[in-house]
Amino acid sequence: MSSLETAVQVGSHHACGHTSVLECHHCQVRNLAVCSALETDEIDEINRYGRTINVAAKATLFEQDETAESVFNITSGAVRLYKLLPDGRRQVVGFALPGDFLGLAMSEQNVFSADALSHVTACQFSRNAFSELLDRKPKLLRRLHDIASHELSLAQDQMVILGRRTAEEKIASFLIGLRNRWAKVNGASVHVPLPMTRQDIGDFLGLTVETVSRMLTRFARDKAIVIVPDGVRLLDVDRMERLAAS
Amino acid sequence: MSSLETAVQVGSHHACGHTSVLECHHCQVRNLAVCSALETDEIDEINRYGRTINVAAKATLFEQDETAESVFNITSGAVRLYKLLPDGRRQVVGFALPGDFLGLAMSEQNVFSADALSHVTACQFSRNAFSELLDRKPKLLRRLHDIASHELSLAQDQMVILGRRTAEEKIASFLIGLRNRWAKVNGASVHVPLPMTRQDIGDFLGLTVETVSRMLTRFARDKAIVIVPDGVRLLDVDRMERLAAS
DNA sequence: CGTTGGGTTGATCGACCTCAATAAAAGTGG
DNA sequence: CCACTTTTATTGAGGTCGATCAACCCAACG
Numbered sequence: 001m002s003s004l005e006t007a008v009q010v011g012s013h014h015a016c017g018h019t020s021v022l023e024c025h026h027c028q029v030r031n032l033a034v035c036s037a038l039e040t041d042e043i044d045e046i047n048r049y050g051r052t053i054n055v056a057a058k059a060t061l062f063e064q065d066e067t068a069e070s071v072f073n074i075t076s077g078a079v080r081l082y083k084l085l086p087d088g089r090r091q092v093v094g095f096a097l098p099g100d101f102l103g104l105a106m107s108e109q110n111v112f113s114a115d116a117l118s119h120v121t122a123c124q125f126s127r128n129a130f131s132e133l134l135d136r137k138p139k140l141l142r143r144l145h146d147i148a149s150h151e152l153s154l155a156q157d158q159m160v161i162l163g164r165r166t167a168e169e170k171i172a173s174f175l176i177g178l179r180n181r182w183a184k185v186n187g188a189s190v191h192v193p194l195p196m197t198r199q200d201i202g203d204f205l206g207l208t209v210e211t212v213s214r215m216l217t218r219f220a221r222d223k224a225i226v227i228v229p230d231g232v233r234l235l236d237v238d239r240m241e242r243l244a245a246s
Numbered sequence: 247m248s249s250l251e252t253a254v255q256v257g258s259h260h261a262c263g264h265t266s267v268l269e270c271h272h273c274q275v276r277n278l279a280v281c282s283a284l285e286t287d288e289i290d291e292i293n294r295y296g297r298t299i300n301v302a303a304k305a306t307l308f309e310q311d312e313t314a315e316s317v318f319n320i321t322s323g324a325v326r327l328y329k330l331l332p333d334g335r336r337q338v339v340g341f342a343l344p345g346d347f348l349g350l351a352m353s354e355q356n357v358f359s360a361d362a363l364s365h366v367t368a369c370q371f372s373r374n375a376f377s378e379l380l381d382r383k384p385k386l387l388r389r390l391h392d393i394a395s396h397e398l399s400l401a402q403d404q405m406v407i408l409g410r411r412t413a414e415e416k417i418a419s420f421l422i423g424l425r426n427r428w429a430k431v432n433g434a435s436v437h438v439p440l441p442m443t444r445q446d447i448g449d450f451l452g453l454t455v456e457t458v459s460r461m462l463t464r465f466a467r468d469k470a471i472v473i474v475p476d477g478v479r480l481l482d483v484d485r486m487e488r489l490a491a492s
Numbered sequence: 493c494g495t496t497g498g499g500t501t502g503a504t505c506g507a508c509c510t511c512a513a514t515a516a517a518a519g520t521g522g
Numbered sequence: 523c524c525a526c527t528t529t530t531a532t533t534g535a536g537g538t539c540g541a542t543c544a545a546c547c548c549a550a551c552g
Contacts, residue, residue, distance in 0.1 A: 083402065083403075083405075083406050083492075085406065085410060085411075085491075085492070086491055086492075089410045089411075090410070091405055091406040091409045091410045093402040093405050093406075104395050104398060105395050105398065105399050106391075106392060106395045107395075107399065111399050111402065112402065134388070135384070135388070138381070138384040138387065141384065141387055141388060141391060142380070142381070142387060144391065145352075145387060145390065145391040145394060146352060148391060148394045148395055148398060149350050149351050149352045149353075149394055151398055152350060152351065152394060152397055152398045152401060153351050153353065153357050155398060155401035155402060155404075155405065156329065156339040156357065156358065156401060157329075158405055159329075159337055159339050159401065159404055159405065159408060160329050160331065160337040160339075162405060162408035162409045162452065163337045163408045163449075163450075163451070163452030164331060164335045164336070164337045164449075164452060165331075165335075166507080166508095167507075167508070197529090197530065197531085198530075198531065198532095199530080199531095203409075203410075204409075205409070206408060206409030206410060207508080207509090208508075208509060208510080209530085209531080209532095210508090210509075210510085210531095210532080210533085211507090211508060211509075212531095213530095213531060213532055213533085214508095214532080214533080216531095216532095217531095217532070217533085229517095245331075245332055246329075246331065246332075412539080412540095413539075413540065443497090443498065443499090444498075444499065444500095445498080445499095453540075453541090454540075454541060454542080455498090455499080455500095456499095456500080456501085456540085456541075456542085457539095457540060457541075459499060459500055459501080460500080460501080460540095462500095463500070463501085
């Protein structure tokens with residue numbers, strides 16, 4: 001894809017750009033994603049059901065309470081998943097990275113909103129077509145169930161973080177958790193990219209922007225991390241892991 | 247079962263009492279549970295795989311980090327599900343009621359502990375046998391996946407409550423949520439049984455016992471609820487629902 | 493009838509929020 | 523490329539919601 005290509009609006013208010021047929025055989029995240037449940041000939045088959053999409057940074061993939069028409073597999077970039085209260089308070093329920101599946105809820109309406117933190121590419125499937133595929137391919141269903149079970153487990157870990165940890169521990173847990181997730185995509189590294197804003201981190205951890213900023217600067221002052229453009233570098237991994245210890 | 251019968255220790259430190267073969271055909275919660283995915287002849291089949299167990303109040307069903315040997319279907323009573331931090335802080339990740347399935351995580355080790363809040367009866371299956379059953383019965387797998395997806399959705403709702411709601415809203419959301427869950431078991435009612443302690447509620451909502459107690463007395467003083475033995479009665483349902491509004 | 497576990501209530505404290513100002517970065521259009 | 527706006531991040535001062543600490547009540551129970 002040319003870097004000059006700009007993502008455009010598709011549908012009422014979604015900014016999805018150039019689309020094309022799937023090219024699963026070259027997919028970077030195939031063994032991470034649900035697709036790992038499929039044989040080569042089956043990959044050829046689902047190629048016909050889905051398409052790849054490009055979503056510009058800050059554009060919406062889908063919105064809470066909208067009819068859920070598609071499911072997605074993120075192939076590059078990062079996505080913010082969040083719920084809004086009537087008065088505008090926001091809770092980020094997760095960040096989707098390459099390999100992650102969006103649409104586990106299997107409900108008629110989306111249970112959260114999703115928008116792109118950076119330029120995002122994804123495989124898009126019609127929810128109905130995908131659901132029908134699940135009924136024909138038990139191995140795919142089994143894989144999806146394992147993914148859902150794992151997500152449920154992560155959600156319960158997040159409950160512990162939200163309910164019973166201090167601001168300092170929340171930030172440490174967040175950085176260590178994100179490092180571990182990036183490791184599956186990019187390989188292990190002390191460099192943790194943060195494609196989201198401090199506000200997003202706060203809304204994920206149940207903190208204010210100011211507290212997030214203060215904790216990060218404190219960790220930096222203590223030489224536990226270094227704040228770099230679009231992320232942090234972990235210096236004292238031991239200390240961070242001790243704070244994050246479950 | 248005679249009320250004189252006392253539950254006894256089974257295994258190293260689990261207090262599971264009298265067990266017997268399943269009697270699914272008389273099961274009160276069959277249409278609520280995973281079992282709703284099965285035909286009558288298949289019910290006869292799983293009868294052979296599972297057994298019913300009795301667990302005394304306060305006894306343990308299983309513990310976090312232990313090898314997960316069984317999965318359960320609660321048929322009566324209530325169960326507390328919780329995670330412990332190394333220093334003893336506790337987060338209750340849920341309460342299981344009749345019809346609920348325990349063992350969604352599908353991991354080798356239990357990701358949380360579970361113990362009985364009241365006398366509990368449940369169907370117990372070997373995790374391996376159940377997993378093998380899932381591979382043979384795609385409809386059962388599909389049902390379990392739908393349950394897991396729904397649980398994930400509830401977990402995300404709980405994240406909003408933990409991360410972005412005040413103590414007052416937390417208590418109101420808890421009572422309304424619990425009323426809705428009891429409604430599926432016992433039918434709709436303004437009477438909400440609370441088989442758990444104030445401490446348990448606090449550990450579920452990220453609050454202290456004192457705050458839970460204070461909020462409940464405040465609601466009672468304002469005539470929004472009445473505190474009754476082992477539960478509350480909702481008087482001003484509108485107010486509670488407005489506070490709980492998602 | 494003493495003990496124990498759960499619940500309530502009050503006084504005080506502190507972690508994190510709120511409000512406010514500034515700084516730095518990233519767009520944006522000429 | 524530079525002025526200008528907008529967004530994001532940082533830092534400080536002060537306030538508050540819920541935590542902590544402590545006392546007490548009450549019912550269950552051996």
